[in-house]
Amino acid sequence: MKRELGKVPERPFIKLDGVVNRFIEVAKNRMLLVCAVFSFAFVLAGLRLLDVSVIGGLGEPSVISESARATLKTGRADIVDRNGILLATSLSVPSLYADPSEVLDAEAAADALKTVLFNLDKKNILAKLKQKKRFVWLKRGLTPEQQLKINALGVPGFHFQEEDRRFYPQGRLGSHIIGFSGTDAVGLSGVEKQFDGILRDGSEPLSLSIDVRIQHILREEIQKQIESFEAIGGAGVLLDANSGEILGMVSLPDFDPAFIKGASLQAKFNTATLGVYEMGSTFKIFNTALALDLGSATMTSGYDATNPIRIARHTINDYHPKKRWLSVPEIFMYSSNIGSAKMADEFGALAQKEFMKKLGFFDQLDVELPERASPIFPARWRRINTMTISYGHGIAVSPLHLTSGVATIVNGGIRWPVTILKRHAGQQAVGKQVISSKTSLDMRRILRLVVENGTGKKASANGYLVGGKTGTAEKRAVQGGYAKKLRLSSFVGAFPIHDPKYVVLVMVDEPKGNKDSFGYATGGWVAAPAVKRIVSRSAPLLGVHPKNELSPKIRQILELNINPGGGKKRLASF
Amino acid sequence: MFRRSIILLVFAISIAAVGMFSLKHEVQSRKAKLDALHQDIVESQEAIRVLRAEWSFINQPAHIERLARKHLGFVPMQSHQIVRLEELKGKQLEIVKGSINEKGVR
Known part of the structure; x- marks a missing residue:
């Protein structure tokens, strides 16, 4: 069978009138429908925009007020006297702890620490640093100055943690009434013990009937x-x-x-x-x-x-x-x-x-x-x-x-x-x-x-x-x-x-x-x-x-x- | 007509895009500012607590009393130093004449 190369087979000829016209008509209609749907959606969006920005906007505040979400949370509420004089308050103070596994040379670390905290017992510190724990308290309640100095020592494994500590600015005045609380902020006597639950939960200061002047x-x-x-x-x-x-x-x-x-x-x-x-x-x-x-x-x-x-x-x-x-x-x-x-x-x-x-x-x-x-x-x-x-x-x-x-x-x-x-x-x-x-x-x-x-x-x-x-x-x-x-x-x-x-x-x-x-x-x-x-x-x-x-x-x-x-x-x- | 509206559209879109980006940046920078402010507030609150404790500490009545005696020469008030306004009624004339020191109202 012999076939002639280079000769393209003739395309079938489609007549434009009649059938083709109908196809275009359908396509146009569909386009129109899509356009209508889209314009309708845009009009809706536009109307909504108008509603939100111009009409509804009147009801909205022009300035967003940010509530003070970042208020200070302390572990224990204050105690004040009848005139609002502060009797007991919680302040956060740095405490020093160590991760013994990070401490390279316990002996040197203890010696260095003693240059800042003179009255610490070296044996005690060494014992703590040689424990197989990941966390030991070394000294709780440091002054900012002590913290700075210890930080400057640069001993690896020493870390600080902020802790709440109870302060009684009036000292001996009313100490029997106010009482005192322990290191972990647990009330141990007086009002501190009696109202322990309230003081823990509340942020409002507790007003006592006493007057510090009296x-x-x-x-x-x-x-x-x-x-x-x-x-x-x-x-x-x-x-x-x-x-x-x-x-x-x-x-x-x-x-x-x-x-x-x-x-x-x-x-x-x-x-x-x-x-x-x-x-x-x-x-x-x-x-x-x-x-x-x-x-x-x-x-x-x-x-x-x-x-x-x-x-x-x-x-x-x-x-x-x-x-x-x-x-x-x-x-x-x-x-x-x-x-x-x-x-x-x-x-x-x-x-x-x-x-x-x-x-x-x-x-x-x-x-x-x-x-x-x-x-x-x-x-x-x-x-x-x-x-x-x-x-x-x-x-x-x-x-x-x-x-x-x-x-x-x-x-x-x-x-x-x-x-x-x-x-x-x-x-x-x-x-x-x-x-x-x-x-x-x-x-x-x-x-x-x-x-x-x-x-x-x-x-x-x-x-x-x-x-x-x-x-x-x-x-x-x-x-x-x-x-x-x-x-x-x-x-x-x-x-x-x-x-x-x-x-x-x-x-x-x-x-x-x-x-x-x-x-x-x-x-x-x-x-x-x-x-x-x-x-x-x-x-x-x-x-x-x-x-x-x-x-x-x-x-x-x-x-x-x-x-x-x-x-x-x-x-x-x- | 068609071309002109296309240009207008493209122009509007680019304006909107630029506007949105700058708005986004503005919001981001404001958010950062807000966070910094919140941080500041917390720090200030902490500082205020410390100051309040210190204020109460240096205002211990015993301390104030010591200072008042030393620097001001103050002593506790005596009952004869207190005079009620009604008690002064008849003595108004003396005060007007400026003779408080001599005739005195106590």
Whole structure:
């Protein structure tokens, strides 16, 4: 078969008209459709653009506000006082750790480190650096300068890590209340422990009710008394009588939370809340208030205090025997044990027990601190107990219990829960009426009498109308019985007594009489002068205006007939 | 007509492209600035915390008291130094006459 090369086979000829025209027509239509779809989409997009930029744009902010997403997160919230003064804060500090596997020459590394941190133990460091771990702490809490120097050493394997550390800028002030926290930011005492959870989670500072200025005044004045009377310790409280807020509370000796390891057990002990003591004569406030409230005694009735009481192998005596009939205000003013015991004997054990319960003297305090004392009171409440408790022996409560009780007596008879947290405006606690407001007024009159004419004269801060009661309790000796020489001298009072705003307690443990006090170490000589100074210094800060103590208005409120039996003596106590 | 619109389109596209790129750069640089600012804020907050702690430390009442006694000769206020405004009512005339020092209002 022979085929001719170079000859292209003829293409089949397609005729244009008719069929071809139809194809073009279809293609055109399809193009149009696609164009229509696309233009529709573009128009839609354009409209949307218009909507977003011109119409909708009006509703959108022209400036994008960036929220402060990068706020500093610290491990623990601050603690501040009632005026916002910083009491505890967390700052991040560098800590030095090593990765022993990276350390080439442990010996050289330890030597180099010692050139910066002189007081480190070389053996200890070497042991740490030779461990088969990837992480050992070498020193926690470096100063920036130390960090710089160690960094400059250039030892391989040494690393830094920022750690939160707790600082207490007020040092010893309020250290028992604030407490302290450990290296890993765990609260170990005080508010730090009580509110550990809240402090960990929160970023808002925790506001306490205390005022560092008041705290300072209390501490300084009580410290002064401890030094001049060679006492072993002391405590002081300043309480808002009408809200239960603690404005100041000190316990001496105290400690510096920055050097907690060096603090003795005694220094760490919060005497004001954790110590329980037989308070002595200050308890006559409660005894007298109960008798007046029950009506078993009145401001004009009295008891015979001529002879000591002998009961169950005990003798109840007076320190300053008057050897005559004494009216109720006189019993209080001269601090007669005999009169008080007889007063208590009349209303009896049951009423006394119930009253002590109402004042909270059988229970732990409701204050928000982990260090709370349980009072000690007799299990079997016999007649002798009733009599001794009338003048503050046989029942032991904490100084804060006593202060809270006195606030109840003077503020019109309402017991407010004691708190260490600041009460914000409109935040009112629930109080309980314990005695009538009439009894409260009578009590204020006789409390003023003590400062005006009795054992508490040295507490009289001019213009601030202090009223209160001294107490000198003998401490129980270790071998049983009471130690005559070991005393607990106190003064508890309120100011201004015609309308009490604040209650102050000063207690000095084992004071020894000195030349200036003519050998006396009683509440009137030791604690009362401190109260005077505390009141004079803190009243202006607390907004208490000085008053003319002789003004007729005040005289009328506080007027008192102290010796109705004697008839002649009519003393206005103002 | 068709050519002109093509040119216009190309021109618009290139403008848009340039605009978008510069916008992107602007956003990026602003973002970097913002991050730096946030870093600054955190550092400042940390510094403020340190300063607040220091402020509280040097404002310890005992310290202030020592300084006030030493440099200012201040002593605690006494109650007789406090006078209420009402108590001054009758004494206005004396003050106007400028005789506070002699007649004094305490």
